[in-house]
Amino acid sequence: MVPERPPRPELEARLFSLREALRDSGLEGALLTHPLSIFYFTGAFARAHLLVTERQLRFLVFRPLERVRRESPFPAEPFRSLKGLPGLLREAGLRRVGLEFASLSHRDFLRYQDLLQDFELSDLSGIISSLRQIKSPYERACLREAGRRLAEALSAALPRLKPGMTELEALAEIETELRRRGHPGLVRSARGNEFATGLLVSGPEAVEPTYMVAGEGGRGVPGFPSGASLKEIRPGEPVLVDVAGYFAGYYVDQTRMLVFGKPSREVQEYLEIAEALMATGKRLLRPGVSAEEVYYALFGEAERLGVSEFFMRHGEEGVNFVGHGVGLCVDEDPPLAPGVKTPLRAGMCLALEPKLHIPGLGVIGFEDTWSLEEDSAEKLTVFLPKFKIISCQ
Template sequence: MSEPTNKLRYEFDQRIGKLQKSLQEQNLDGALFFQSEDIFYFTGTGVNSVLVVPSNQEPILLVRINVEKGRMDSLISDVRPSNGLTTLVDVVNQVFGEKKIALGISFDVINLSFYHQLQRQFSNTVFCDIQPMVWCLRLIKSDWEIAQIKAAAEISYKGIEGAIGILEEGISEIKFQKSIEQIKVSYGDEGNMIQRGSNNRLPFGVVAFGKNTSIISGNWMTMTSMGRSPSRPYGAGNDQLKKGDLVVIDHGTVYQGYHSDEARTFIYGKADKRHKYLHSVVNELLETAISEIRPGVSISEVYLQVEKLADRYGLKDQFMGLEQYGFRYIGHGIGLEIDEPPLISAFNKKVLEPGMVLAIEPKLIFKNEFGITQEDTIVVTESGCEVITSFPRDRFEV
């Protein structure tokens, strides 16, 4: 890590302290963590490990492979080698004894088979879901976390800038994507994005040309193109660029484990009046969302103001693919994972707070024709917000 170790150690100590306070408030004896991003958040390392956090004692990191690497990277002091579940059982018994205890785990990242294993091994233990608690802790980013996201955003800018320079007629989506990846890696991008659920690694993001910009096959209203086969129906395919094609680049960039998220839509060649108009509308939708982002504003209000604007333009059905799929959202939180709370939706009544980091991604999707999207990563500040992805939105013709 780039910051002085003592400064970072203090930050990670604070995180553990807040977690332990929350555990005590919920009458839990401790917590077990199995997911790499949760473990990194509390220890500073993402090595293959299990984190044991008693509510009133020092945490213990059990490293499955290469404990020396774990000790070198970790910002907690008690790092031990592990032989798997047997070691975990021994450590839990040492820490808590034979009494009946309640431990928190994250139900969303363990499968049923492993949960049954835990129940068999810890017969005196009641397991409770603490992922909502952990999300509350991770929701507000520190200055250090925001600095990593800003660094990722700088790499994102360089990736898009470099990408425009290699666009040429006949280049395939997949070749274009791989070229962007190489550019970004040369500036420090760490590669695969993280999506929650079984330590899911996602590819680069999305590159789409022409009609493929209207195709949706991912988890949310993301333009996904065709993919390269029916078994991988997401991401860049083999279609080649033609004059007049729209070009969508929607990519996450990772630095020190933290993501930025940025999308831009271009047209290869000269744009007609319709494309120019719709591109300007999407920019206005994004600017409207940004103007609403400040502490104390309801998240639903951010969404609703943008939806109202789309409706005034007569584009509500195309907004976020609403006519086709009915999902009323416009963005998401971002941090150690590409998709984090809060979901920026019509139904989320939570209010914005300083330190939240959001990815706002309005889009217009015209079925079987094309789609246009713009996306920025935004930090909620004490007085409003700061947009930290910075490639010019008005750049369209390339």
């Protein structure tokens, strides 16, 4: 049984790694404010400041103090005004302090800059991202459980789907089963994407470009033009189901293909190509390979197979990635994208999603989440088959 809250030794190991990174970067302390960072290091969500130094941990909570005291193993103290921060930093003997610039609004950044003008402030965003890229055994267990629950939910929901349903109705059946298994109905995104549990798109309308940086498009609804819509699903057309499994704060990402009735020969041929692309990508998921190498190898394979014009493209508008990290957000670093020279390392958990956008037909492709080991990769998204034919009866 995987604990639903990170055990104290897990949190202490994360703090140890943070302190090591602070020493290596010449920083004397970290002042964390982003709720996900607070959760990552304390086990509790809060509006708070977490001050981490070589010898100190000050958990300064605005709200909800009593709940935090129940959920975190670390002492929490009330904190009501930012005006007290300079005194706390001086008391800790700090001069050079790190903040997560990437998670601060410009207004908040200027406020901290003015308030802490006697201190040298540096950006911690890259350090925190790097620490979160490597998953501990506990985190990998959470992701494994998320994959298991996702497989259970799909197994329960898919028999209820039928042609004539709208995309939204079909997705609602899947979402119902996910929520019965503890999914909050919201997927956290590190890159500004917005969706509930995922996307379900079908037929030629799935190629519709959207504002989101995602592996597929979709018509959506007015005011939210992406993903599932009120379009009815027709027999024989490809249906793409890209949904995120959840457990204890962690997300896995998975895409499967459906068709009601018999698929056309054209659909079958593109499904086979999609399988070949996934196999190529999977072979590259090993330590030492750079993130961009995975992208370029898959693009080269798409060219070899004669489908480069459809590869990760919404018509004239493409997305330059073939996968991404997962964890507390569904789209974490590193993206598998051009220019990202980050070497893959054991402990990374990555979603691989090469997809084809075929005008007049739909979006066809698969996605799985993998946990990288020193000499292998474990698939965490375990629902099978990848392509399912559902009877029209």
